[in-house]
Amino acid sequence: MGDAAPDFLRIAGLSKTYDGARAVDTVSLEIGAGEFVALVGASGSGKSTLLKCVNRLVEPDEGSVQIDGQDTAGLPPAESRRRIGYVFQGIGLFPHLTVAQNIALPSRLESNALSADRIAELLALVELEPEMAQRMPSELSGGQRQRVGVARALSSESHLLLMDEPFGALDPLTRGELGKRVRRLHDQLHLTTVLVTHDMAEALLLATRVLVMDSGRIVADETPAALLSGAGGEVAQALVDVPRAQAEALSGIAR
């Protein structure tokens, strides 16, 4: 979508079945360089599985994924993952490594050690003090840990950032701040970003494009403005109705 940016991520005919149930059902999708895409949908609609097929934490049964013109099936899965920055639920920081060691890990696997200056720079990008580098993850708040996760995802200097509910379990203020921060980083570093979120308001506020998944398929692909004007069909509009109803209820109280 957008201004004729070249497609950076191309997903073609992708399917993944678990125990006879299709988690992802023949999804085809092109995402241009520089897009910030939010992927929303009910629990179990296939969002995480789709993202994991992109970085090959999950092997698809059918279909292909191309990143910057290169088919990921031609690379060992670990090599594909090193080329992608990702923040996934359940893939947290290593508790026995310091913040600095956690951030440096993807680069160390590439035999490309990160300098202390580079680690400080990555911490600054997510607005953490350089002194945090020597702390253990248990000495950080949940929000600080999630920032370190984002810094680690950015450490490989990949241009593709995949995030699966990266702001989950944060208080709303921190969540809002971290979301805006990630959006600014996306713009500054010219990233292509896919963010899975349960929060339609967050999707509408942060993304340039919103994809809605339902039963393994993409059922809507719209800009936030189009969704707010009523486009995208029934499933998408049911999701947009949630923040819309909240905004109306709040303005009713203020009157």
Ligand SMILES: Nc1ncnc2c1ncn2[C@@H]1O[C@H](COP(=O)(O)OP(=O)(O)OP(=O)(O)O)[C@@H](O)[C@H]1O
């Ligand atoms: N490793 C697995 N083994 C078996 N079934 C799985 C596995 N991972 C996911 N599934 C199933 O695939 C479907 C899609 O799951 P997925 O995690 O992709 O959904 P989701 O949209 O990300 O959900 P949520 O919003 O709850 O995180 C679900 O029915 C889920 O139970």
